[in-house]
Amino acid sequence: MLGGQYTAFERHGEAGVRMGDVVGRLDVLAIVGDGAALAAAYRGLPIEIGVHIARSSELRATWRATLPTMSFAASGGYVILSRADGEGSRRRRSFASLRMTSHQRDVAAERLDLAADSAHHARATLAARAKMFRLSLTEARRTALGGVATSVEPESLFIGRILDPALPRDFDFAEHYRGARAALVGGPVSLFAQRHHTNRDLDLVGLEATFSRDPTPLVKAAGVDVTVGVARVRQEHATRGWVALRWRP
Numbered sequence: 533m534l535g536g537q538y539t540a541f542e543r544h545g546e547a548g549v550r551m552g553d554v555v556g557r558l559d560v561l562a563i564v565g566d567g568a569a570l571a572a573a574y575r576g577l578p579i580e581i582g583v584h585i586a587r588s589s590e591l592r593a594t595w596r597a598t599l600p601t602m603s604f605a606a607s608g609g610y611v612i613l614s615r616a617d618g619e620g621s622r623r624r625r626s627f628a629s630l631r632m633t634s635h636q637r638d639v640a641a642e643r644l645d646l647a648a649d650s651a652h653h654a655r656a657t658l659a660a661r662a663k664m665f666r667l668s669l670t671e672a673r674r675t676a677l678g679g680v681a682t683s684v685e686p687e688s689l690f691i692g693r694i695l696d697p698a699l700p701r702d703f704d705f706a707e708h709y710r711g712a713r714a715a716l717v718g719g720p721v722s723l724f725a726q727r728h729h730t731n732r733d734l735d736l737v738g739l740e741a742t743f744s745r746d747p748t749p750l751v752k753a754a755g756v757d758v759t760v761g762v763a764r765v766r767q768e769h770a771t772r773g774w775v776a777l778r779w780r781p
Contacts, residue, residue: 533754535777536565537680540770541700546683548779556749559781561683569684573747573781582781587614590686605631611649611688626650627688639663653692664718670694670711677730678703681757683779694728697774698736698763706730726763738763747781755780 536545546565552558557576563569569586582592592609608628615623627649635641641661648654652674659668677694679701694709706729715724721741728734740761747755757780762773 533561533563533779535683535756535779537682537697537774537776537778539680539697539774539776540772542680544682546777546779548683550752550754550781552747552749552752552781554749554752556747559747559749559754561754561779561781563683563779565684566682567684571683571686571781582609584686586684586686588612588686588689590688592686592688601636602632602634609688611686613689625688627691629691647691649688649691651692655691655694661717664716666713666715666717666722668713670709672706672709672711674707675709676702676705677709677728677734680774680776681778687780696726696728696736697759697761697776698738698765698772699734704728704730704732704734724763733767735766736763737766 533548533550534546544566546563548561548563551560558572558574560572567587569584571584572582574581580594582594584590588611590609590611592607594605594607597604611625611627613623613625629647631643631645633641633643643659645657655670655672655675657668657670659666672694675692675694678696678699679693680697681690681695694711710729711727713724713726715722720743721739723739726736738761740759743758745756747753757778760775762771764771
């Protein structure tokens, strides 16, 4: 497996291998990039167990349920942070997250994401889709803005971050954050306008192509999230592009 994240501010090449069985009960990834990580997921129980060992290490349990027009995913766990990722003495955290989605055939869909941890980071996102139009609103507490996700970082670190590859990592920090994004989507490509409100407003307009795939054990393929895009940051008077690929078990 080859991947990485390339923005105006970060350049991380990644290489790794996947191991696991063909029925999808066990997936293991070993990745070297901006550090090294060993990530594994076991799906042979009603609750999925995930382990991520890296600079910051995570243990996670996830329960999922699917109904004809709705789905649910609830996660919780514990993370031990490195000195670089921790905040003072808050280097051990518990966390929890919930995702609820609903859909009306191919006409519309809604999604609610909630996440919080014991370091008082919290985030809520409400998203809706109607045909080609998509709108999302986000509120967060004690969050950093900017940067891109790497395969080496455990997912619980993103509770305290609003990812945006057009901005540098930790570009700004806010006790209270509000954001909105509107997009016209055709296939994997979206034309979007986005606003971040931290201690000031930041407005972006851009074009982005995304692709996500869950693990496919029969072809020995790991899960992957890909984003390629370009955006104009109005207040910065700058146009920035990015290519990012993140592997997950």
